[in-house]
Amino acid sequence: MNDNTLLTLRDRISALDLNLLSLLAERRALALDVARSKIASQRPIRDMARERELLKRLVTEGQKRDLDGFYVTRLFQMIIEDSVLTQQALLQLDLNHQEQRSARVAFLGPKGSYSHLAARQYGARYFEQVVECGCQKFSDIVQLVETGQAEYGILPIENSSSGSINEVYDLLQHTHLSLVGEIAIPIDHCILVSGNTNLERIEVIYSHPQPFQQCSQFLGRFPQWQFDYCESTAAAMEKVAQLNRPTVAALVSGQGGALYGLQVLESNLANQQQNITRFIVLARKPIDVTEQVPAKTTLIMATGQQSGALVEALLVLRTHGIVMTRLESRPIHGNAHEEMFYIDVQANLRSGKMQKALRELQAITRSLKVLGCYPSENVLPVDQE
Numbered sequence: 506m507n508d509n510t511l512l513t514l515r516d517r518i519s520a521l522d523l524n525l526l527s528l529l530a531e532r533r534a535l536a537l538d539v540a541r542s543k544i545a546s547q548r549p550i551r552d553m554a555r556e557r558e559l560l561k562r563l564v565t566e567g568q569k570r571d572l573d574g575f576y577v578t579r580l581f582q583m584i585i586e587d588s589v590l591t592q593q594a595l596l597q598l599d600l601n602h603q604e605q606r607s608a609r610v611a612f613l614g615p616k617g618s619y620s621h622l623a624a625r626q627y628g629a630r631y632f633e634q635v636v637e638c639g640c641q642k643f644s645d646i647v648q649l650v651e652t653g654q655a656e657y658g659i660l661p662i663e664n665s666s667s668g669s670i671n672e673v674y675d676l677l678q679h680t681h682l683s684l685v686g687e688i689a690i691p692i693d694h695c696i697l698v699s700g701n702t703n704l705e706r707i708e709v710i711y712s713h714p715q716p717f718q719q720c721s722q723f724l725g726r727f728p729q730w731q732f733d734y735c736e737s738t739a740a741a742m743e744k745v746a747q748l749n750r751p752t753v754a755a756l757v758s759g760q761g762g763a764l765y766g767l768q769v770l771e772s773n774l775a776n777q778q779q780n781i782t783r784f785i786v787l788a789r790k791p792i793d794v795t796e797q798v799p800a801k802t803t804l805i806m807a808t809g810q811q812s813g814a815l816v817e818a819l820l821v822l823r824t825h826g827i828v829m830t831r832l833e834s835r836p837i838h839g840n841a842h843e844e845m846f847y848i849d850v851q852a853n854l855r856s857g858k859m860q861k862a863l864r865e866l867q868a869i870t871r872s873l874k875v876l877g878c879y880p881s882e883n884v885l886p887v888d889q890e
């Protein structure tokens with residue numbers, strides 16, 4: 506194949522990709538119209554039966570066109586997830602009478618950090634314009650929102666492979682801010698380079714200790730590589746972009762690297778395939794969550810020291826059929842013998858069962874605070890039969 510043929514074929518692919526994008530945008534606009542009709546009809550946002558039927562038909566149609574069923578399913582699950590979350594956001598904005606089109610969002614780190622990606626994802630879903638406020642410490646994020654210099658603060662709370670982020674839990678104990686959202690970001694560590702090179706030519710890899718640790722199996726295949734530890738993955742990207750040499754690379758997020766003009770050489774390098782970080786969104790005022798979307802409520806409570814106090818509290822949840830999705834404990838500052846418990850439940854704060862449970866918990870705990878109720882962003886795909 507000569508170069509001209511290749512260029513022509515690539516032009517056709519590029520044009521076709523633009524058409525795909527237009528179709529995706531058109532589909533999203535239709536989903537928003539569906540959401541508007543659901544505001545009027547009060548129907549739940551998700552309709553599993555419709556999704557199942559839709560996917561089944563697409564798999565069959567895909568097979569007629571020689572497209573593998575697994576590929577078609579994965580692709581459309583992603584499209585449906587976006588559709589559901591976009592609809593959820595519209596209902597939430599409508600319910601909370603949020604007319605504001607732009608917001609200031611505070612997050613940790615310079616551009617390209619995973620927190621930055623989370624902030625962008627949240628901002629894009631809810632606002633037309635986002636003013637990004639990169640901070641140096643978690644406590645600065647909380648402070649910016651508390652003092653009204655930002656409307657929202659994004660904080661990582663847990664990672665599927667390395668666990669809870671204690672510093673963030675501790676900050677939640679002392680703030681009056683409310684939890685108004687959550688975002689799950691898949692962490693995809695990649696080898697990024699500044700130009701034309703290959704794995705054999707690389708001599709030095711820049712990254713933060715966490716990605717080095719999470720990708721140890723892949724890195725073990727290249728004993729000649731020298732590791733250079735940076736204070737953040739964003740700093741690693743900056744370094745590689747600055748050096749601009751074929752012998753250096755960064756082990757960081759592919760998406761973030763695009764902001765530094767870096768290219769992906771290898772992707773999906775973590776030892777553990779599912780590597781997800783969950784972020785929480787903080788704001789000055791709590792929000793109301795429509796019953797048309799799945800909601801989560803986060804509580805923070807201190808129980809007395811008598812034996813079985815925590816069990817008793819959890820039994821209250823069970824009595825009311827409330828599912829707990831997370832339980833975390835942290836020491837209470839200045840009180841060596843007691844613990845503060847953080848509980849995530851799958852329930853809307855306005856529901857009767859949650860209100861009853863809260864009243865009962867109030868009576869048996871030493872302190873109880875609702876950190877917030879927010880739409881759950883965990884859109885589990887429908888099971889395929």
Ligand SMILES: C=C(O[C@@H]1C=C(C(=O)O)C=C[C@H]1O)C(=O)O
Binds near residue numbers: 550552556584
């Ligand atoms: C668009 C709708 O809302 C949701 C999203 C769907 C989609 O994107 O295809 C399908 C069903 C619902 O879970 C709908 O109800 O039709």
